[in-house]
Amino acid sequence: MDDDKLHIPLVSCFENSDRVGVAVFQADGPLLYANGFYKRSFGGNQYTDRPNRFIDAVFPEDVHLLKKAVSQADWKTSQPVRVQLRMKPSKSAEQVIDVSWEFFGTTAEKPDAPLLITGLGVPQSPAGSAPHFAKQAQGSSPQLNGQKFAKTLVHALNDHIFVLDREGTYLDIRGARETLFLPADAFIGKKIADFFPEESTSLVLGRIAACLNGADSEPVIIPIPIQGNITHYECRFAKYDDSRVVVLARDCTDRIRSEEEREKLLAEYEVLFDSNHSAIFLVQVNAGGSFTYLRTNNTHINATGLIPEMIWQKTPEEALGEELGSVISANYRNCVEQGETILYEEELDLPAGRKTWLTALSPVIREGNSAYIIGSAVDITLLKENEKILRKQNEQLEQISTVARIGGFDYFPDQDRLFWTNMTKEIHGVPLSYTPRIDQAFSFFGRESCREKIEAAARRAITEGSPYDLELQITDAKGTEKWVRAIGKAEFVNGRCYRLLGTFQDIDTQKRLELLNQANEQRYMNILEAAPNGMVVIQDMNITYINSAGVHILGAQQREEILSKSLQELVHPEDYLEGSLKVLNLIRGVAVEFPHELRLMRRDGSPVDAEITASLLPSVGNPALLVIFSDITERTQNRRSIEAQNRVLRQIAWEQSHVVRAPVSRLMSLADAIETGDYRFLSLKEMLDGIVRSAVELDGIIREISDKANRLLHPESYGSPVLPKGTDPDSPTA
Amino acid sequence: MEHSEVEFLLVDDDRIVLMLHEASLIRNKLCAKPKPFTNGPDAINYLRENYSSGKNYVILLDIYMPEMDGWEFIEILKRESMTERTHVIVVTSSVDIPDRLKVEAYPEVLHMVIKALKKQDVEEIRQHPKLAHLFG
Numbered sequence: 001m002d003d004d005k006l007h008i009p010l011v012s013c014f015e016n017s018d019r020v021g022v023a024v025f026q027a028d029g030p031l032l033y034a035n036g037f038y039k040r041s042f043g044g045n046q047y048t049d050r051p052n053r054f055i056d057a058v059f060p061e062d063v064h065l066l067k068k069a070v071s072q073a074d075w076k077t078s079q080p081v082r083v084q085l086r087m088k089p090s091k092s093a094e095q096v097i098d099v100s101w102e103f104f105g106t107t108a109e110k111p112d113a114p115l116l117i118t119g120l121g122v123p124q125s126p127a128g129s130a131p132h133f134a135k136q137a138q139g140s141s142p143q144l145n146g147q148k149f150a151k152t153l154v155h156a157l158n159d160h161i162f163v164l165d166r167e168g169t170y171l172d173i174r175g176a177r178e179t180l181f182l183p184a185d186a187f188i189g190k191k192i193a194d195f196f197p198e199e200s201t202s203l204v205l206g207r208i209a210a211c212l213n214g215a216d217s218e219p220v221i222i223p224i225p226i227q228g229n230i231t232h233y234e235c236r237f238a239k240y241d242d243s244r245v246v247v248l249a250r251d252c253t254d255r256i257r258s259e260e261e262r263e264k265l266l267a268e269y270e271v272l273f274d275s276n277h278s279a280i281f282l283v284q285v286n287a288g289g290s291f292t293y294l295r296t297n298n299t300h301i302n303a304t305g306l307i308p309e310m311i312w313q314k315t316p317e318e319a320l321g322e323e324l325g326s327v328i329s330a331n332y333r334n335c336v337e338q339g340e341t342i343l344y345e346e347e348l349d350l351p352a353g354r355k356t357w358l359t360a361l362s363p364v365i366r367e368g369n370s371a372y373i374i375g376s377a378v379d380i381t382l383l384k385e386n387e388k389i390l391r392k393q394n395e396q397l398e399q400i401s402t403v404a405r406i407g408g409f410d411y412f413p414d415q416d417r418l419f420w421t422n423m424t425k426e427i428h429g430v431p432l433s434y435t436p437r438i439d440q441a442f443s444f445f446g447r448e449s450c451r452e453k454i455e456a457a458a459r460r461a462i463t464e465g466s467p468y469d470l471e472l473q474i475t476d477a478k479g480t481e482k483w484v485r486a487i488g489k490a491e492f493v494n495g496r497c498y499r500l501l502g503t504f505q506d507i508d509t510q511k512r513l514e515l516l517n518q519a520n521e522q523r524y525m526n527i528l529e530a531a532p533n534g535m536v537v538i539q540d541m542n543i544t545y546i547n548s549a550g551v552h553i554l555g556a557q558q559r560e561e562i563l564s565k566s567l568q569e570l571v572h573p574e575d576y577l578e579g580s581l582k583v584l585n586l587i588r589g590v591a592v593e594f595p596h597e598l599r600l601m602r603r604d605g606s607p608v609d610a611e612i613t614a615s616l617l618p619s620v621g622n623p624a625l626l627v628i629f630s631d632i633t634e635r636t637q638n639r640r641s642i643e644a645q646n647r648v649l650r651q652i653a654w655e656q657s658h659v660v661r662a663p664v665s666r667l668m669s670l671a672d673a674i675e676t677g678d679y680r681f682l683s684l685k686e687m688l689d690g691i692v693r694s695a696v697e698l699d700g701i702i703r704e705i706s707d708k709a710n711r712l713l714h715p716e717s718y719g720s721p722v723l724p725k726g727t728d729p730d731s732p733t734a
Numbered sequence: 735m736e737h738s739e740v741e742f743l744l745v746d747d748d749r750i751v752l753m754l755h756e757a758s759l760i761r762n763k764l765c766a767k768p769k770p771f772t773n774g775p776d777a778i779n780y781l782r783e784n785y786s787s788g789k790n791y792v793i794l795l796d797i798y799m800p801e802m803d804g805w806e807f808i809e810i811l812k813r814e815s816m817t818e819r820t821h822v823i824v825v826t827s828s829v830d831i832p833d834r835l836k837v838e839a840y841p842e843v844l845h846m847v848i849k850a851l852k853k854q855d856v857e858e859i860r861q862h863p864k865l866a867h868l869f870g
Contacts, residue, residue: 657830668849670754
């Protein structure tokens with residue numbers, strides 16, 4: 001089998017391909033061979049005034065890439081130089097086709113002859129926008145004769161070239177023989193089945209049979225296990241004669257693997273894209289300055305509520321309405337104009353609700369222009385709200401500390417460094433530029449007692465960890481003495497205080513008021529103590545205060561004997577109900593009549609007559625009552641004595657009315673009878689007896705009245721007046 | 735009003751006074767034959783026995799009596815529904831104001847007379863608006 005004959009099936013392998021363009025050309029000279037695909041694609045570049053050149057089909061701006069690739073093509077290595085070139089279908093065409101070329105350097109017959117370049121090109125344009133394959137009239141025949149081209153091709157190609165019969169017997173091996181896994185001669189006369197498993201073998205045999213039957217010779221990828229690894233071969237089958245085929249086998253394992261790798265990577269990117277927590281969107285920059293959404297990820301869909309049907313392949317204006325869309329387009333335009341990533345916040349009213357977004361737009365530059373924009377947006381609505389709240393809280397805190405005049409301090413013992421806030425400096429009357437030291441800080445406590453207290457408290461906090469809260473006086477830098485409240489707390493790490501922090505509050509006004517109140521309270525207390533009447537304060541039916549006079553009236557030695565006692569313990573059981581009712585009514589706001597008399601119980605259990613008045617005290621918490629009471633035992637006794645005298649006097653009056661008048665009226669009746677001389681019912685003697693009896697009765701009565709009067713006037717001689725039994729002068733029935 | 739038969743009952747524990755009053759009523763021609771009782775229970779019993787006869791009874795009643803006082807006497811009259819035709823005139827030696835007030839509290843008591851019973855008192859009884867019809 002000679003090369004001259006081999007070129008026909010070899011050429012046929014590529015000649016009819018509609019996927020691979022083949023061109024053989026001198027490095028800077030004319031095109032020597034081009035297959036049908038090439039001619040159909042770029043044949044429009046033929047010139048009439050000079051031989052057709054490969055370079056003429058290359059987009060002018062990519063010519064330098066071609067030249068660089070050609071210079072790297074070396075026949076010795078047989079390694080292809082890969083380059084992507086934009087190719088023009090014709091001289092006048094504006095459209096270009098991206099073509100991925102592999103260039104091989106091939107020696108010419110003569111050493112000084114120009115280098116021949118064989119190029120295999122695959123268009124990269126997407127299927128949808130594939131270049132038109134205008135049917136060209138059978139172009140000029142290859143200017144390279146068959147034998148020469150076959151040699152060129154055989155040398156140029158990195159492929160193994162096998163000649164096989166219908167049974168898969170190796171008849172000849174050409175091409176890259178040295179890269180076979182066995183010496184080429186080891187194959188001759190053997191069958192495919194001798195080397196490869198049944199599956200691969202039957203695949204190859206099937207293609208041989210199809211090829212011999214005249215079927216299309218599209219390349220097929222056949223995986224073949226070699227030395228434990230799968231090697232992928234892209235095989236092209238061409239009929240050599242009725243019983244033989246030429247097979248070009250190219251190791252495409254790397255390509256397959258890289259494709260697999262790419263697919264895997266693509267899948268990973270897909271996952272990354274869709275599972276990203278940012279809402280990501282890809283925008284195409286259109287020629288007219290408009291923008292089209294190409295893709296959005298799942299986060300974008302969920303967070304915006306814009307499903308793909310609403311936004312993909314649409315401009316912002318189409319997807320979101322003219323008003324909002326134009327605002328968004330303006331941002332995209334800004335990104336394109338700046339040519340770099342821009343970051344901004346925006347508030348958008350989208351189907352998923354009104355939200356605040358932090359959006360980053362990054363342009364994707366192609367050929368010096370922004371072709372796409374990748375957008376990434378994060379929903380910061382909550383963050384913004386929190387920020388607002390935090391800002392407000394900070395403002396409030398600032399206001400509070402200003403109004404309340406609270407400053408702060410930080411002391412780091414190890415570094416002996418003290419920090420004051422502005423308010424602390426203001427309280428100390430020093431300028432804001434003032435840098436405090438701990439010893440200076442203590443020196444503001446002008447009074448020795450105060451300084452000792454604060455120093456001791458700070459020392460204890462640092463050494464023992466005990467917090468402090470003190471009200472002390474300082475003398476500020478301007479010489480003004482003022483009250484401050486100092487609160488401190490130490491922070492420890494590994495048992496060692498590294499920080500003492502706290503607050504410093506100007507409490508001068510309230511402290512002075514408090515002291516004034518205390519003085520006033522003391523003054524009023526003195527008045528209460530000096531009062532002759534007993535005074536108690538009752539809260540929750542318990543005695544919370546009693547003055548000295550009260551202690552005396554209740555027969556106690558110490559105030560404490562009365563304090564905390566309940567009202568019930570101090571009032572006579574028979575009077576408690578009425579007394580407590582008055583107290584309750586007073587608390588309830590019901591009008592209560594005072595003074596009220598009741599019996600109190602002295603500590604020894606004896607009763608003491610008291611007159612009380614009570615009034616509500618302005619108080620915090622439960623109502624408090626001030627009860628003023630005086631000992632009226634003597635007055636009561638006097639009154640009882642007078643009442644007893646009155647009863648005796650009434651008795652006398654009663655006796656005069658009843659007892660004395662009885663004999664008197666009888667005497668008057670007798671006198672009347674005698675006067676009329678009517679003796680029909682009583683004889684004169686009976687009348688005289690009646691007169692005597694009446695006189696005796698009168699005598700006895702007068703004696704008795706005299707006796708009672710004496711008892712009344714001189715009770716000490718008789719004891720308390722005693723009334724006649726059964727004659728109560730107070731009763732109207734007497 | 736139609737003239738009806740009237741009987742006078744005198745109730746007083748002082749026998750002399752009782753007789754003197756009896757004499758006074760007869761002498762002043764208010765009543766020909768008054769019935770004297772020295773205690774309340776006897777007078778009550780008399781009324782119980784005779785009240786159903788349909789007579790009117792004018793009772794001159796002393797207040798302070800040992801066995802049953804005048805107030806108790808009136809309570810029994812009320813309790814035993816004998817007030818319609820009994821007309822009580824209290825006769826007492828008391829000039830005590832509370833006694834007077836108490837008399838006013840009893841609508842059953844028509845009049846109060848302070849002992850001793852004088853001619854003028856008898857005339858007041860005769861002309862009393864609520865009694866005049868009894869004496870024709």
